[in-house]
Amino acid sequence: MPRKALLTIIALIIISPIFGVILADIVGYHEPLDVAAEKLGLKDISEEINWTPLFDYSVPGLNPVVGYIISGFIGVSIILAIGYTLMKLIGEEH
Amino acid sequence: MHIPDGFLDPLWSIATYGVTIAYFASILKILKKTFSPEKVSLLTVLAAGIFAAQMLNWPLPGGTSLHFVGGALAGIMLGPVYGSLVLALVVTVQCLIFHDGGITALGANLLNMAIVDVIIGYVVYRAIVKAMGLSNKSRFIGGLLGGWLGITLAGITCGIEIGFSPQFPYGATITVPVMGSWHALLGVIEGVITGLIIVYVASKNPEIILADKVKKH
Numbered sequence: 652m653p654r655k656a657l658l659t660i661i662a663l664i665i666i667s668p669i670f671g672v673i674l675a676d677i678v679g680y681h682e683p684l685d686v687a688a689e690k691l692g693l694k695d696i697s698e699e700i701n702w703t704p705l706f707d708y709s710v711p712g713l714n715p716v717v718g719y720i721i722s723g724f725i726g727v728s729i730i731l732a733i734g735y736t737l738m739k740l741i742g743e744e745h
Numbered sequence: 746m747h748i749p750d751g752f753l754d755p756l757w758s759i760a761t762y763g764v765t766i767a768y769f770a771s772i773l774k775i776l777k778k779t780f781s782p783e784k785v786s787l788l789t790v791l792a793a794g795i796f797a798a799q800m801l802n803w804p805l806p807g808g809t810s811l812h813f814v815g816g817a818l819a820g821i822m823l824g825p826v827y828g829s830l831v832l833a834l835v836v837t838v839q840c841l842i843f844h845d846g847g848i849t850a851l852g853a854n855l856l857n858m859a860i861v862d863v864i865i866g867y868v869v870y871r872a873i874v875k876a877m878g879l880s881n882k883s884r885f886i887g888g889l890l891g892g893w894l895g896i897t898l899a900g901i902t903c904g905i906e907i908g909f910s911p912q913f914p915y916g917a918t919i920t921v922p923v924m925g926s927w928h929a930l931l932g933v934i935e936g937v938i939t940g941l942i943i944v945y946v947a948s949k950n951p952e953i954i955l956a957d958k959v960k961k962h
Binding site for chain 2: 652653656659660663664666667670671674675677678679680681682683684686687688690691693694695696697700701702703705706707708719722723725726727729730731733734735737738741742
């Protein structure tokens with residue numbers, strides 16, 4: 652992986668809680684989808700049927716900022732691992 | 746943009762899964778022919794970057810917020826086939842690992858972000874670059890309009906999906922204008938970021954921007 656790209660991704664993850672947690676809490680993060688759903692009275696049942704301990708980029712027992720950063724690294728690691736596995740498989744085929 | 750569990754009518758859930766599976770099945774042939782370690786490497790780096798960028802929400806005081814989606818960027822950089830795969834990887838990891846976007850809505854979320862946004866971004870960029878000739882100016886305008894229209898149409902598609910339901914006969918008349926107008930407004934940010942990244946990549950590695958080439962995938 653190019654060093655510059657990796658450093659950019661690490662920097663994005665480290666600063667991400669400023670936008671994804673802190674500012675989002677201060678101003679009340681609200682997407683257009685939430686606005687539309689409220690108008691129809693649609694109910695988000697994600698928490699009721701949740702299957703993952705990393706729900707909404709949190710890590711159980713950790714503060715939301717740290718959990719958000721760790722979740723970011725976990726997500727990127729999984730994507731890189733999938734890519735690496737695919738590359739290995741294709742390399743073997745070739 | 747990520748539809749959670751509970752928002753979609755079961756019929757829409759099945760229909761959107763059907764369309765998405767059909768689309769990815771249809772591009773499988775192209776993927777099999779063109780898959781290479783270099784392509785996978787680019788795809789993976791871009792997916793990791795978009796995943797990280799999507800974690801940066803833009804909360805706007807007193808208003809509606811949005812985060813970067815990156816579908817148009819992926820479409821412009823790698824073409825519609827590999828661009829769709831990039832977003833599919835991102836959206837599926839977000840859903841399965843972090844429950845960001847519902848499992849009942851994964852088909853719809855892939856349709857909006859990995860198909861509509863990607864294809865529209867690519868098509869608009871190609872049209873602009875073709876009309877204006879290849880330059881940094883046309884790349885920026887192509888990225889801007891591709892990113893903006895991609896996310897606006899993805900938002901409208903999302904509005905249709907959550908609005909059409911037997912429970913709410915006229916739901917779409919409410920959700921489509923809300924999703925369309927907000928995404929048309931906030932999508933300008935997506936467009937500007939897309940345009941800037943494309944110009945930056947063009948200054949470093951212009952050969953990796955697939956939409957600058959005539960070949961399609």
